[in-house]
Amino acid sequence: LWHVGSVRKEGIEPDTSVPGHSPSGLFKPGRENGVAMNQQDIDEVVEAFAQAAADAKAIGFDAVEVHGAHGYLIDQFFWQGTNQRDDSYGGDLVSRTKFAVEIVKAIRARVGADFPIIFRFSQWKQQDYDARLANSPEELKTFLTPLVEAGVDIFHCSTRRYWEKEFEDAPENGHMNLAGWTKELTGKPVITVGSVGLNTSFVGEEHGMNMSAQAGVEAGSITQLNDRINSGEFDLVAVGRALLQDPEWVIKVREERLDELED
Incomplete structure (x- = not known):
């Protein structure tokens, strides 16, 4: 369930008159786009998420x-x-986190206790790959705790490269990625993601350049992924564009035909 906010540009279908909505009318720091949401806007979006979840269950x-x-x-x-x-x-x-907490609580009230709510979050933004919400495990726990209390069951922890350490200066568990830290701090199941099976990320650092043509398959990335799942660092793995490129990706990995993966 997804609302793009101020990423939306006026004139886009299906209703070309609808502007992008956001907390403060900003696409990124210093760049305005769309309109800042008032309380009625917020309430309507929270209800829309809740209704969409109820429809999905139904x-x-x-x-x-x-x-x-x-x-x-x-x-x-x-x-x-x-x-x-x-x-x-x-x-x-x-x-x-209040807006997200209200959305999760509204969904939980509509779908009941036994329907899983997954929540995807990231440090990076498409507007700024270096942006961070939390600079330490302590800050990450501060961020995640309200979401856990609201009713999130599983966290989908989006990183651009799953193998990278999340907190370089952490005195303990310094090897863990964002998913690993999220599991450690919340006790919730987690999903890791980010250039799985490649030797670089799908998208380049500069100007959002598509790097898929330059990214190559790296069998060692899959082996490392398997080792880290077995160690309990994370529970699930998300794979997206690799499956679009190679629809037999999962079969090849399961059968250890890693040399046949297409880049």
Whole structure:
């Protein structure tokens, strides 16, 4: 379930008159786009997420995932660079989770206790690959705790390269990625993601350049992934564009035909 927020540009279908909505009318720090949401806007979006989750359950889905990552609407509330509000939805890191917490609580109230809610988040934004919500395990716990209390069952921890350490200066468990730290701090199941099976990320550092043509398959990345799952660092792995490129990707990995993976 996804709302792009101020990433949306006016004139885009299906209703060309609808502007992008965001916490403060910013696409990124210093760049305006769309309009800042008032309380009615917020309430309507929270209800829309809840209704969408209820609809998903009604038609037979097994869970819902709320997209709170990558600089889209929910993440725009998380990110201090795009959340300049002076009401209860802005301020410190905990206050900036309020919008997401309301969405998760509304979904939980609508779908019941036994329907899984997955929540996707990221440090990086498409507007700024170096952006961070948390600079230490302590800050990450501060950020995640309200979401756990709201009812998140599984966290989908989006990184651009799953093998990278999340906190270089952490005195313990310094090898862990964002998913590993999230599991350690919350006790919740986690999903890792990010250039799985490649030797570089899908998207380049400069200007959002597509690097898929330059990214190559790296069998060692799969081996490392398997080792880290077996160690309990994370529980599930998300794979996206690699499957579009190679529809037999999962079969080849399961059968250890790693030399046949297509880049």
